[in-house]
Amino acid sequence: MLDWKSLYYLHKRHRASSEQYVEWAIREMESGIDDENVVALACLDFIQPLNHFEVLEAFTYLLDAEVYEIPTEEEAAYAYVRYLFQQRTGQWKEDFDLLKRMIIIARDECLLLENELYPIEERVEEAVYGDNVEEWTEGEITTYLYEQLATLHAKLFLSPSLQVLMGEVVERVENNPTFTIVGTPFRLIISGAWHLRQGSEVMAGSGEYRFGEVKRALQNEIISHVDYDETTSLLTLQMGAYTLHIFQKLASHRGWEIHTLNLKK
Structure with a gap:
Protein backbone atom coordinates (compact mmCIF):
# COMPACT_ATOMS: atom_id res chain seq x y z
CA MET A 1 0.00 0.00 0.00
CA LEU A 2 1.10 3.58 -0.64
CA ASP A 3 2.35 5.55 2.35
CA TRP A 4 2.08 9.34 2.68
CA LYS A 5 5.34 10.17 0.92
CA SER A 6 4.80 7.84 -2.03
CA LEU A 7 1.22 9.06 -2.46
CA TYR A 8 2.50 12.65 -2.44
CA TYR A 9 5.04 11.70 -5.12
CA LEU A 10 2.23 10.48 -7.40
CA HIS A 11 0.03 13.46 -6.52
CA LYS A 12 2.65 16.02 -7.54
CA ARG A 13 2.98 14.28 -10.90
CA HIS A 14 -0.79 13.92 -11.41
CA ARG A 15 -0.50 10.12 -11.47
CA ALA A 16 -2.46 9.14 -8.36
CA SER A 17 -5.85 7.53 -8.94
CA SER A 18 -8.98 8.32 -6.95
CA GLU A 19 -8.82 4.84 -5.44
CA GLN A 20 -5.24 5.38 -4.23
CA TYR A 21 -6.14 8.61 -2.44
CA VAL A 22 -9.20 7.12 -0.75
CA GLU A 23 -7.58 3.79 0.15
CA TRP A 24 -4.69 5.67 1.76
CA ALA A 25 -7.12 7.77 3.84
CA ILE A 26 -9.08 4.68 4.92
CA ARG A 27 -5.88 3.00 6.10
CA GLU A 28 -4.91 6.14 8.03
CA MET A 29 -8.28 6.10 9.79
CA GLU A 30 -7.89 2.41 10.61
CA SER A 31 -4.51 3.16 12.19
CA GLY A 32 -6.13 5.69 14.56
CA ILE A 33 -5.85 9.01 12.67
CA ASP A 34 -9.05 10.98 13.31
CA ASP A 35 -8.27 14.31 11.62
CA GLU A 36 -11.42 15.65 9.96
CA ASN A 37 -9.69 16.13 6.61
CA VAL A 38 -8.52 12.51 6.52
CA VAL A 39 -12.00 11.33 7.54
CA ALA A 40 -13.63 13.45 4.83
CA LEU A 41 -11.36 11.94 2.18
CA ALA A 42 -11.96 8.40 3.43
CA CYS A 43 -15.73 8.87 3.51
CA LEU A 44 -15.81 9.53 -0.22
CA ASP A 45 -15.55 5.74 -0.52
CA PHE A 46 -19.29 5.65 0.25
CA ILE A 47 -20.02 7.54 -2.99
CA GLN A 48 -19.37 5.20 -5.90
CA PRO A 49 -18.14 5.61 -8.52
CA LEU A 50 -15.56 8.01 -7.15
CA ASN A 51 -15.54 11.51 -8.61
CA HIS A 52 -11.88 12.37 -9.20
CA PHE A 53 -12.46 16.13 -8.88
CA GLU A 54 -14.14 15.66 -5.49
CA VAL A 55 -11.29 13.40 -4.36
CA LEU A 56 -8.67 15.94 -5.45
CA GLU A 57 -10.56 18.72 -3.69
CA ALA A 58 -10.65 16.73 -0.44
CA PHE A 59 -6.95 15.94 -0.72
CA THR A 60 -6.15 19.61 -1.39
CA TYR A 61 -8.00 20.59 1.81
CA LEU A 62 -5.86 18.03 3.65
CA LEU A 63 -2.67 19.53 2.20
CA ASP A 64 -3.75 23.07 3.06
CA ALA A 65 -4.51 22.04 6.65
CA GLU A 66 -0.88 20.87 7.00
CA VAL A 67 -1.96 17.65 8.69
CA TYR A 68 1.14 15.93 7.33
CA GLU A 69 4.62 17.28 6.76
CA ILE A 70 5.32 17.79 3.06
CA PRO A 71 8.29 15.62 2.01
CA THR A 72 11.12 16.90 -0.14
CA LEU A 158 16.25 -1.62 6.14
CA SER A 159 17.80 -0.70 9.47
CA PRO A 160 21.22 -2.22 10.26
CA SER A 161 19.57 -4.72 12.62
CA LEU A 162 17.24 -5.97 9.89
CA GLN A 163 20.08 -6.08 7.35
CA VAL A 164 21.78 -8.58 9.65
CA LEU A 165 19.03 -11.12 8.86
CA MET A 166 19.51 -11.06 5.08
CA GLY A 167 21.09 -14.20 3.68
CA GLU A 168 21.45 -15.89 7.08
CA VAL A 169 20.43 -19.46 7.91
CA VAL A 170 17.82 -20.31 10.55
CA GLU A 171 19.76 -22.60 12.90
CA ARG A 172 16.94 -23.33 15.31
CA VAL A 173 13.47 -22.21 16.39
CA GLU A 174 12.47 -21.93 20.06
CA ASN A 175 9.18 -21.51 21.91
CA ASN A 176 10.06 -20.71 25.50
CA PRO A 177 8.36 -18.43 26.44
CA THR A 178 8.31 -16.43 23.19
CA PHE A 179 8.57 -17.54 19.57
CA THR A 180 12.27 -17.09 18.78
CA ILE A 181 14.25 -17.65 15.57
CA VAL A 182 17.99 -18.10 16.10
CA GLY A 183 20.88 -17.93 13.65
CA THR A 184 24.37 -16.48 13.43
CA PRO A 185 24.75 -13.61 14.24
CA PHE A 186 21.15 -12.91 15.27
CA ARG A 187 18.30 -13.81 17.57
CA LEU A 188 14.82 -12.65 16.48
CA ILE A 189 12.40 -12.64 19.43
CA ILE A 190 8.72 -12.45 18.42
CA SER A 191 6.23 -11.28 21.03
CA GLY A 192 3.54 -9.94 18.69
CA ALA A 193 0.99 -11.86 16.64
CA TRP A 194 2.36 -13.80 13.67
CA HIS A 195 1.45 -16.28 10.99
CA LEU A 196 3.48 -18.47 8.68
CA ARG A 197 2.39 -18.99 5.08
CA GLN A 198 3.37 -21.56 2.51
CA GLY A 199 2.36 -19.98 -0.77
CA SER A 200 -1.13 -18.56 -0.25
CA GLU A 201 -2.01 -20.99 2.55
CA VAL A 202 -1.59 -20.05 6.23
CA MET A 203 0.41 -22.90 7.71
CA ALA A 204 0.36 -21.84 11.37
CA GLY A 205 -0.02 -18.78 13.55
CA SER A 206 0.16 -17.44 17.08
CA GLY A 207 -3.52 -18.30 17.51
CA GLU A 208 -3.09 -22.01 16.69
CA TYR A 209 0.43 -22.95 17.68
CA ARG A 210 1.55 -25.96 15.63
CA PHE A 211 5.09 -25.39 16.83
CA GLY A 212 6.50 -28.74 15.69
CA GLU A 213 5.49 -28.06 12.08
CA VAL A 214 6.83 -24.51 12.22
CA LYS A 215 10.14 -25.69 13.64
CA ARG A 216 10.57 -28.34 10.94
CA ALA A 217 9.58 -25.89 8.19
CA LEU A 218 12.03 -23.14 9.11
CA GLN A 219 15.02 -25.18 10.29
CA ASN A 220 18.02 -24.57 7.98
CA GLU A 221 16.10 -22.20 5.68
CA ILE A 222 17.92 -19.12 4.34
CA ILE A 223 16.31 -15.73 4.99
CA SER A 224 16.18 -14.42 1.42
CA HIS A 225 13.98 -11.34 1.85
CA VAL A 226 13.14 -8.97 4.71
CA ASP A 227 10.76 -6.04 4.66
CA TYR A 228 9.42 -3.75 7.38
CA ASP A 229 6.45 -1.50 6.66
CA GLU A 230 6.53 1.38 9.15
CA THR A 231 3.00 2.39 8.16
CA THR A 232 1.43 -0.89 9.28
CA SER A 233 4.24 -2.08 11.61
CA LEU A 234 4.35 -5.35 9.65
CA LEU A 235 7.62 -7.29 9.46
CA THR A 236 7.86 -9.82 6.62
CA LEU A 237 10.50 -12.52 6.24
CA GLN A 238 10.83 -14.87 3.26
CA MET A 239 12.50 -18.18 4.08
CA GLY A 240 12.50 -20.68 1.22
CA ALA A 241 8.89 -21.55 0.42
CA TYR A 242 7.66 -19.87 3.61
CA THR A 243 6.61 -16.30 4.38
CA LEU A 244 6.48 -15.15 8.00
CA HIS A 245 4.36 -12.09 8.88
CA ILE A 246 4.88 -10.52 12.31
CA PHE A 247 2.36 -7.96 13.58
CA GLN A 248 2.66 -5.47 16.41
CA LYS A 249 1.29 -6.56 19.78
CA LEU A 250 0.47 -3.11 21.13
CA ALA A 251 0.34 0.34 19.55
CA SER A 252 3.62 1.20 21.27
CA HIS A 253 5.38 -2.09 20.53
CA ARG A 254 6.55 -3.44 17.17
CA GLY A 255 6.04 -7.07 18.12
CA TRP A 256 9.65 -8.18 17.63
CA GLU A 257 13.20 -7.52 18.78
CA ILE A 258 16.52 -8.41 17.16
CA HIS A 259 19.61 -9.15 19.20
CA THR A 260 22.91 -9.48 17.33
CA LEU A 261 26.10 -11.19 18.40
CA ASN A 262 29.39 -9.34 18.11
CA LEU A 263 30.81 -11.62 15.45
CA LYS A 264 32.84 -10.71 12.39
CA LYS A 265 31.09 -11.90 9.27
Whole structure:
Protein backbone atom coordinates (compact mmCIF):
# COMPACT_ATOMS: atom_id res chain seq x y z
CA MET A 1 0.00 0.00 0.00
CA LEU A 2 1.10 3.58 -0.64
CA ASP A 3 2.35 5.55 2.35
CA TRP A 4 2.08 9.34 2.68
CA LYS A 5 5.34 10.17 0.92
CA SER A 6 4.80 7.84 -2.03
CA LEU A 7 1.22 9.06 -2.46
CA TYR A 8 2.50 12.65 -2.44
CA TYR A 9 5.04 11.70 -5.12
CA LEU A 10 2.23 10.48 -7.40
CA HIS A 11 0.03 13.46 -6.52
CA LYS A 12 2.65 16.02 -7.54
CA ARG A 13 2.98 14.28 -10.90
CA HIS A 14 -0.79 13.92 -11.41
CA ARG A 15 -0.50 10.12 -11.47
CA ALA A 16 -2.46 9.14 -8.36
CA SER A 17 -5.85 7.53 -8.94
CA SER A 18 -8.98 8.32 -6.95
CA GLU A 19 -8.82 4.84 -5.44
CA GLN A 20 -5.24 5.38 -4.23
CA TYR A 21 -6.14 8.61 -2.44
CA VAL A 22 -9.20 7.12 -0.75
CA GLU A 23 -7.58 3.79 0.15
CA TRP A 24 -4.69 5.67 1.76
CA ALA A 25 -7.12 7.77 3.84
CA ILE A 26 -9.08 4.68 4.92
CA ARG A 27 -5.88 3.00 6.10
CA GLU A 28 -4.91 6.14 8.03
CA MET A 29 -8.28 6.10 9.79
CA GLU A 30 -7.89 2.41 10.61
CA SER A 31 -4.51 3.16 12.19
CA GLY A 32 -6.13 5.69 14.56
CA ILE A 33 -5.85 9.01 12.67
CA ASP A 34 -9.05 10.98 13.31
CA ASP A 35 -8.27 14.31 11.62
CA GLU A 36 -11.42 15.65 9.96
CA ASN A 37 -9.69 16.13 6.61
CA VAL A 38 -8.52 12.51 6.52
CA VAL A 39 -12.00 11.33 7.54
CA ALA A 40 -13.63 13.45 4.83
CA LEU A 41 -11.36 11.94 2.18
CA ALA A 42 -11.96 8.40 3.43
CA CYS A 43 -15.73 8.87 3.51
CA LEU A 44 -15.81 9.53 -0.22
CA ASP A 45 -15.55 5.74 -0.52
CA PHE A 46 -19.29 5.65 0.25
CA ILE A 47 -20.02 7.54 -2.99
CA GLN A 48 -19.37 5.20 -5.90
CA PRO A 49 -18.14 5.61 -8.52
CA LEU A 50 -15.56 8.01 -7.15
CA ASN A 51 -15.54 11.51 -8.61
CA HIS A 52 -11.88 12.37 -9.20
CA PHE A 53 -12.46 16.13 -8.88
CA GLU A 54 -14.14 15.66 -5.49
CA VAL A 55 -11.29 13.40 -4.36
CA LEU A 56 -8.67 15.94 -5.45
CA GLU A 57 -10.56 18.72 -3.69
CA ALA A 58 -10.65 16.73 -0.44
CA PHE A 59 -6.95 15.94 -0.72
CA THR A 60 -6.15 19.61 -1.39
CA TYR A 61 -8.00 20.59 1.81
CA LEU A 62 -5.86 18.03 3.65
CA LEU A 63 -2.67 19.53 2.20
CA ASP A 64 -3.75 23.07 3.06
CA ALA A 65 -4.51 22.04 6.65
CA GLU A 66 -0.88 20.87 7.00
CA VAL A 67 -1.96 17.65 8.69
CA TYR A 68 1.14 15.93 7.33
CA GLU A 69 4.62 17.28 6.76
CA ILE A 70 5.32 17.79 3.06
CA PRO A 71 8.29 15.62 2.01
CA THR A 72 11.12 16.90 -0.14
CA GLU A 73 11.19 15.81 -3.78
CA GLU A 74 13.99 13.36 -3.00
CA GLU A 75 12.18 11.89 0.02
CA ALA A 76 9.00 11.43 -1.99
CA ALA A 77 10.84 9.82 -4.90
CA TYR A 78 12.71 7.39 -2.65
CA ALA A 79 9.43 6.51 -0.91
CA TYR A 80 7.80 5.63 -4.22
CA VAL A 81 10.83 3.59 -5.29
CA ARG A 82 10.50 1.69 -2.01
CA TYR A 83 6.84 1.06 -2.83
CA LEU A 84 7.89 -0.38 -6.19
CA PHE A 85 10.39 -2.66 -4.47
CA GLN A 86 7.51 -4.00 -2.39
CA GLN A 87 5.56 -4.90 -5.55
CA ARG A 88 8.10 -7.55 -6.61
CA THR A 89 6.45 -10.80 -7.68
CA GLY A 90 9.38 -13.17 -8.16
CA GLN A 91 8.51 -13.36 -11.88
CA TRP A 92 11.49 -11.94 -13.75
CA LYS A 93 9.61 -10.20 -16.57
CA GLU A 94 7.33 -8.34 -14.16
CA ASP A 95 10.19 -7.52 -11.80
CA PHE A 96 12.33 -6.36 -14.73
CA ASP A 97 9.57 -3.92 -15.70
CA LEU A 98 9.57 -2.64 -12.10
CA LEU A 99 13.34 -2.21 -12.28
CA LYS A 100 13.02 -0.13 -15.45
CA ARG A 101 10.40 2.07 -13.78
CA MET A 102 12.73 2.63 -10.82
CA ILE A 103 15.56 3.61 -13.16
CA ILE A 104 13.35 6.16 -14.94
CA ILE A 105 12.36 7.69 -11.59
CA ALA A 106 15.97 7.77 -10.39
CA ARG A 107 17.08 9.39 -13.64
CA ASP A 108 14.27 11.97 -13.65
CA GLU A 109 14.84 12.89 -10.00
CA CYS A 110 18.68 12.76 -10.19
CA LEU A 111 18.89 10.08 -7.50
CA LEU A 112 22.24 8.38 -6.93
CA LEU A 113 20.22 5.18 -6.82
CA GLU A 114 20.44 5.05 -10.63
CA ASN A 115 24.10 4.04 -10.34
CA GLU A 116 23.08 0.90 -8.41
CA LEU A 117 20.05 0.00 -10.51
CA TYR A 118 21.55 0.41 -13.96
CA PRO A 119 24.18 -2.41 -13.71
CA ILE A 120 21.40 -4.85 -12.74
CA GLU A 121 19.34 -3.83 -15.77
CA GLU A 122 22.40 -4.07 -18.02
CA ARG A 123 23.25 -7.58 -16.80
CA VAL A 124 19.72 -8.88 -17.39
CA GLU A 125 19.59 -7.21 -20.82
CA GLU A 126 22.82 -8.98 -21.75
CA ALA A 127 21.47 -12.33 -20.59
CA VAL A 128 18.18 -11.94 -22.47
CA TYR A 129 19.20 -10.10 -25.63
CA GLY A 130 23.02 -10.29 -25.85
CA ASP A 131 24.84 -12.26 -28.56
CA ASN A 132 28.17 -13.20 -26.99
CA VAL A 133 27.31 -14.00 -23.38
CA GLU A 134 26.66 -17.24 -21.56
CA GLU A 135 23.11 -18.51 -21.86
CA TRP A 136 20.94 -18.17 -18.79
CA THR A 137 17.85 -20.20 -18.12
CA GLU A 138 14.70 -18.35 -17.17
CA GLY A 139 15.15 -19.65 -13.63
CA GLU A 140 18.70 -18.28 -13.44
CA ILE A 141 17.53 -14.85 -14.61
CA THR A 142 14.74 -14.91 -12.03
CA THR A 143 17.15 -15.88 -9.24
CA TYR A 144 19.73 -13.24 -10.21
CA LEU A 145 17.18 -10.44 -10.44
CA TYR A 146 15.44 -11.44 -7.20
CA GLU A 147 18.69 -11.64 -5.24
CA GLN A 148 20.05 -8.35 -6.62
CA LEU A 149 16.84 -6.45 -5.88
CA ALA A 150 16.46 -8.03 -2.44
CA THR A 151 20.03 -7.06 -1.51
CA LEU A 152 19.60 -3.50 -2.79
CA HIS A 153 16.23 -3.15 -1.03
CA ALA A 154 17.85 -4.19 2.25
CA LYS A 155 20.75 -1.76 1.76
CA LEU A 156 18.48 1.19 0.97
CA PHE A 157 15.50 0.73 3.25
CA LEU A 158 16.25 -1.62 6.14
CA SER A 159 17.80 -0.70 9.47
CA PRO A 160 21.22 -2.22 10.26
CA SER A 161 19.57 -4.72 12.62
CA LEU A 162 17.24 -5.97 9.89
CA GLN A 163 20.08 -6.08 7.35
CA VAL A 164 21.78 -8.58 9.65
CA LEU A 165 19.03 -11.12 8.86
CA MET A 166 19.51 -11.06 5.08
CA GLY A 167 21.09 -14.20 3.68
CA GLU A 168 21.45 -15.89 7.08
CA VAL A 169 20.43 -19.46 7.91
CA VAL A 170 17.82 -20.31 10.55
CA GLU A 171 19.76 -22.60 12.90
CA ARG A 172 16.94 -23.33 15.31
CA VAL A 173 13.47 -22.21 16.39
CA GLU A 174 12.47 -21.93 20.06
CA ASN A 175 9.18 -21.51 21.91
CA ASN A 176 10.06 -20.71 25.50
CA PRO A 177 8.36 -18.43 26.44
CA THR A 178 8.31 -16.43 23.19
CA PHE A 179 8.57 -17.54 19.57
CA THR A 180 12.27 -17.09 18.78
CA ILE A 181 14.25 -17.65 15.57
CA VAL A 182 17.99 -18.10 16.10
CA GLY A 183 20.88 -17.93 13.65
CA THR A 184 24.37 -16.48 13.43
CA PRO A 185 24.75 -13.61 14.24
CA PHE A 186 21.15 -12.91 15.27
CA ARG A 187 18.30 -13.81 17.57
CA LEU A 188 14.82 -12.65 16.48
CA ILE A 189 12.40 -12.64 19.43
CA ILE A 190 8.72 -12.45 18.42
CA SER A 191 6.23 -11.28 21.03
CA GLY A 192 3.54 -9.94 18.69
CA ALA A 193 0.99 -11.86 16.64
CA TRP A 194 2.36 -13.80 13.67
CA HIS A 195 1.45 -16.28 10.99
CA LEU A 196 3.48 -18.47 8.68
CA ARG A 197 2.39 -18.99 5.08
CA GLN A 198 3.37 -21.56 2.51
CA GLY A 199 2.36 -19.98 -0.77
CA SER A 200 -1.13 -18.56 -0.25
CA GLU A 201 -2.01 -20.99 2.55
CA VAL A 202 -1.59 -20.05 6.23
CA MET A 203 0.41 -22.90 7.71
CA ALA A 204 0.36 -21.84 11.37
CA GLY A 205 -0.02 -18.78 13.55
CA SER A 206 0.16 -17.44 17.08
CA GLY A 207 -3.52 -18.30 17.51
CA GLU A 208 -3.09 -22.01 16.69
CA TYR A 209 0.43 -22.95 17.68
CA ARG A 210 1.55 -25.96 15.63
CA PHE A 211 5.09 -25.39 16.83
CA GLY A 212 6.50 -28.74 15.69
CA GLU A 213 5.49 -28.06 12.08
CA VAL A 214 6.83 -24.51 12.22
CA LYS A 215 10.14 -25.69 13.64
CA ARG A 216 10.57 -28.34 10.94
CA ALA A 217 9.58 -25.89 8.19
CA LEU A 218 12.03 -23.14 9.11
CA GLN A 219 15.02 -25.18 10.29
CA ASN A 220 18.02 -24.57 7.98
CA GLU A 221 16.10 -22.20 5.68
CA ILE A 222 17.92 -19.12 4.34
CA ILE A 223 16.31 -15.73 4.99
CA SER A 224 16.18 -14.42 1.42
CA HIS A 225 13.98 -11.34 1.85
CA VAL A 226 13.14 -8.97 4.71
CA ASP A 227 10.76 -6.04 4.66
CA TYR A 228 9.42 -3.75 7.38
CA ASP A 229 6.45 -1.50 6.66
CA GLU A 230 6.53 1.38 9.15
CA THR A 231 3.00 2.39 8.16
CA THR A 232 1.43 -0.89 9.28
CA SER A 233 4.24 -2.08 11.61
CA LEU A 234 4.35 -5.35 9.65
CA LEU A 235 7.62 -7.29 9.46
CA THR A 236 7.86 -9.82 6.62
CA LEU A 237 10.50 -12.52 6.24
CA GLN A 238 10.83 -14.87 3.26
CA MET A 239 12.50 -18.18 4.08
CA GLY A 240 12.50 -20.68 1.22
CA ALA A 241 8.89 -21.55 0.42
CA TYR A 242 7.66 -19.87 3.61
CA THR A 243 6.61 -16.30 4.38
CA LEU A 244 6.48 -15.15 8.00
CA HIS A 245 4.36 -12.09 8.88
CA ILE A 246 4.88 -10.52 12.31
CA PHE A 247 2.36 -7.96 13.58
CA GLN A 248 2.66 -5.47 16.41
CA LYS A 249 1.29 -6.56 19.78
CA LEU A 250 0.47 -3.11 21.13
CA ALA A 251 0.34 0.34 19.55
CA SER A 252 3.62 1.20 21.27
CA HIS A 253 5.38 -2.09 20.53
CA ARG A 254 6.55 -3.44 17.17
CA GLY A 255 6.04 -7.07 18.12
CA TRP A 256 9.65 -8.18 17.63
CA GLU A 257 13.20 -7.52 18.78
CA ILE A 258 16.52 -8.41 17.16
CA HIS A 259 19.61 -9.15 19.20
CA THR A 260 22.91 -9.48 17.33
CA LEU A 261 26.10 -11.19 18.40
CA ASN A 262 29.39 -9.34 18.11
CA LEU A 263 30.81 -11.62 15.45
CA LYS A 264 32.84 -10.71 12.39
CA LYS A 265 31.09 -11.90 9.27
